[in-house]
Amino acid sequence: MREAYRLNQHLLNSFGNQLYIAHIYSAKEIHDFHFIEEKLISGLKRLTEKLSPSHDQQKD
Numbered sequence: 001m002r003e004a005y006r007l008n009q010h011l012l013n014s015f016g017n018q019l020y021i022a023h024i025y026s027a028k029e030i031h032d033f034h035f036i037e038e039k040l041i042s043g044l045k046r047l048t049e050k051l052s053p054s055h056d057q058q059k060d
Helices: 002-012 033-053 054-059
Strands: none
Touching: 002 033
């Protein structure tokens, strides 16, 4: 999981702010790297969408 984040942390580098993120693996089964990476990328993309300034303007 750490490696998946390390390889994809550039998705968050577009923000000037520092973010503290905790990832908790709570599945009962052990998934392969590609599954975990796919879900982590999906979560990072959703987070960047929520944090983007254009997302705040869409609410108004």
